[in-house]
Amino acid sequence: MSISSRFAVGIHILSLLEINKDQVNTSEWIASSVNTNPVVIRKITGYLKNAGLVHVRPGIAGACLARDIKEISLLDVYKAVNVVQENELFGVHEQPNPACLVGKNIQQAIEPLFASAQLALEKALENVTIADVVSDIIKRDQSGMVENKKPGDL
Amino acid sequence: MSISSRFAVGIHILSLLEINKDQVNTSEWIASSVNTNPVVIRKITGYLKNAGLVHVRPGIAGACLARDIKEISLLDVYKAVNVVQENELFGVHEQPNPACLVGKNIQQAIEPLFASAQLALEKALENVTIADVVSDIIKRDQSGMVENKKPGDL
């Protein structure tokens, strides 16, 4: 089981809005880049809007960034798209037997451990910004073009 | 969306096997502590057995630990119960448009970022053992008992 691809798509959308900032980025256009349905894009763009990451309005074509991409961390996106509820990355079994020493105390024992693991994950996401992703995309594309220009390479 | 509670249940089972090591821990008995069906326990116990964490045999009642609990990290359990496939904690959208600069490079750009976040999570789980959980359970229970002995406390 994986964390919903809404997270990856959210990163995709924000990167696209930056790289394509001179164009009008409609949900249909974004969807053709992500390779999905425009409604899926509008839904995720709605999440990003609620988090204050993009500007988008009914009736007006196109979304655009609401913040400098250096100020948008992957954690911002992760939280925006609601792929994991607050402190619920790890599921726990409900109502273990309180008559058992283990059942009575297991939840309180593992809660802080799970929380700290989740925090470690979030810290890692906090250290990366959309600007990092965008510059990596551009870098990869340039090196890819160089490779293509050299016959025999691969 | 949460990571399957199989992980939490796996920790519960191993802790119970330690605390209750003088008894015969049948799947039915464990199930009554976890508050679930014995078949669920047998399935998870099977995962733990495949990972070399417990001993359990067909026809013979009860499971027992195969390793010192100081040598069983939460990461061992996490991997044993197959809640997340290798390097697939984060889902990604399939087949983004290769004709688009972003679509063409987004996956390779985010893959290492996701991998490093996942690694941070796993490192956190690696630093905690079942021994830590067991001693915490015992500690919590003792302090709980003290509280119960003082009327008026709460």
Added chain:
DNA sequence: TTACATGTAATAATATAAGTTACAGGTTGC
């Protein structure tokens, strides 16, 4: 051989993800 445990297949109920259709409501240009 009886009693009982584990292993496992099959099924059902529930939840979530992701795609799709349909349409309401907002905006712009003619």
Added chain:
DNA sequence: GCAACCTGTAACTTATATTATTACATGTAA
């Protein structure tokens, strides 16, 4: 105003995973 086009959203479908449950085959021991 109205036609064209966009976003927002509800409703539905399909697919997949989880958890619980029943049923039964297989293994062990008194």
